[in-house]
Amino acid sequence: xxxxxxxxxxxxxxxxxxxxxxxxxxxxxxxxxxxxxxxxxxxxxxxxxxxxxxxxxxxxxxxxxxxxxxxxxxxxxxxxxxxxxxxxxxxxxxxxxxxxxxxxxxxxxxxxxxxxxxxxxxxxxxxxxxxxxxxxxxxxxxxxxxxxxxxxxxxxxxxxxxxxxxxxxxxxxxxxxxxxxxxxxxxxxxxxxxxxxxxxxxxxxxxxxxxxxxxxxxxxxxxxxxxxxxxxxxxxxxxxxxxxxxxxxxxxxxxxxxxxxxxxxxxxxxxxxxxxxxxxxxxxxxxx
Ligand SMILES: Nc1nc2c(ncn2[C@@H]2O[C@H](COP(=O)(O)OP(=O)(O)O)[C@@H](O)[C@H]2O)c(=O)[nH]1
Ligand SMILES: [Mg+2]
Numbered sequence: 335x336x337x338x339x340x341x342x343x344x345x346x347x348x349x350x351x352x353x354x355x356x357x358x359x360x361x362x363x364x365x366x367x368x369x370x371x372x373x374x375x376x377x378x379x380x381x382x383x384x385x386x387x388x389x390x391x392x393x394x395x396x397x398x399x400x401x402x403x404x405x406x407x408x409x410x411x412x413x414x415x416x417x418x419x420x421x422x423x424x425x426x427x428x429x430x431x432x433x434x435x436x437x438x439x440x441x442x443x444x445x446x447x448x449x450x451x452x453x454x455x456x457x458x459x460x461x462x463x464x465x466x467x468x469x470x471x472x473x474x475x476x477x478x479x480x481x482x483x484x485x486x487x488x489x490x491x492x493x494x495x496x497x498x499x500x501x502x503x504x505x506x507x508x509x510x511x512x513x514x515x516x517x518x519x520x521x522x523x524x525x526x527x528x529x530x531x532x533x534x535x536x537x538x539x540x541x542x543x544x545x546x547x548x549x550x551x552x553x554x555x556x557x558x559x560x561x562x563x564x565x566x567x568x569x570x571x572x573x574x575x576x577x578x579x580x581x582x583x584x585x586x587x588x589x590x591x592x593x594x595x596x597x598x599x600x601x602x603x604x605x606x607x608x609x610x611x612x613x614x615x616x617x618x619x620x621x622x
Contacts, residue, residue: 386469387411387414387415387471387489387544388468388471389472389474390455390460390463390473391403392452392476393423393427394427396425396427396477399478400418400427400430400431400476402478404416404441407474408441415440417459418444418476419459421446421448421455428443444458452562453558453565463550464550470546471546474542477592479542479587479588480500480587484585487583488500489544494579495581496573496580497544497549497578497580498543498582499581500540500542500583501582501583501585502537502540502587503521504582508586509589510586510588520539527567527609531571535582536582539566540587541566542585545569545573546578553572554622558572560604561604562604563601563605567612568612575621
């Protein structure tokens with residue numbers, strides 16, 4: 335940045351010289367002040383634009399969804415890039431993403447050999463984001479349950495907070511098209527999580543969120559144990575315990591229209607025990 339700023343000043347200087355020759359030094363003073371001001375505004379704008387945000391999308395058999403969701407995401411803000419983490423989807427999701435990559439350099443892919451779960455897919459994406467120097471890192475589903483229109487609001491909030499969570503439960507219940515059974519499960523799972531862990535958020539299991547990369551660097555990613563919904567709880571809990579600032583913004587969650595859910599009873603069982611493990615870690619001062 336300094337180098338860029340320096341170059342800009344030099345350019346400003348050259349313009350002053352030209353102006354000086356034409357109109358005399360004093361007459362150019364106001365023009366110079368104006369030039370310096372506008373150049374410093376441009377510098378600030380430039381610095382902000384330099385922030386890079388990576389939207390990580392884990393996929394398993396989402397070929398139709400990636401075709402539509404990725405362009406919608408990229409349209410929201412020029413700072414956004416997308417990383418698909420695909421687990422060798424039999425429907426050819428990865429091949430489709432690679433085709434899209436030939437047309438747009440803001441799309442990336444990480445391919446894994448087999449279906450290994452949502453949590454480890456995100457962990458692989460987080461490590462990539464850290465290594466590649468991104469500033470903000472999003473989690474987002476491929477299936478249009480999370481609306482890309484909210485991404486600009488996340489980008490605003492992440493300027494002030496360290497972890498911004500999309501919440502279905504801060505303005506009533508904003509879930510569309512879920513069977514009542516699943517909604518009740520999610521709602522009470524969240525109450526249960528809050529009681530057991532103390533995590534002060536309304537929606538701890540949601541998967542639409544944005545981390546400052548510093549949060550990901552502070553958490554020992556190799557020690558993150560959970561893989562399903564409790565992965566979301568574990569990441570937010572660890573961020574909170576490490577003193578980072580969490581903030582919830584309202585989102586509307588829509589059930590998928592295309593493809594099938596990978597939700598299972600095993601994922602629910604994992605969450606039930608994980609919250610107790612987190613509480614124990616906290617009591618013993620072992621949150622890493
Ligand atoms: N890479 C990868 N992605 C997964 C896996 N399981 C689920 N996903 C993706 O995670 C996101 C959320 O999963 P989904 O089945 O919609 O869960 P639901 O919304 O809770 O029913 C989707 O983009 C899925 O394609 C997995 O094992 N590996
Ligand atoms: Mg879904």
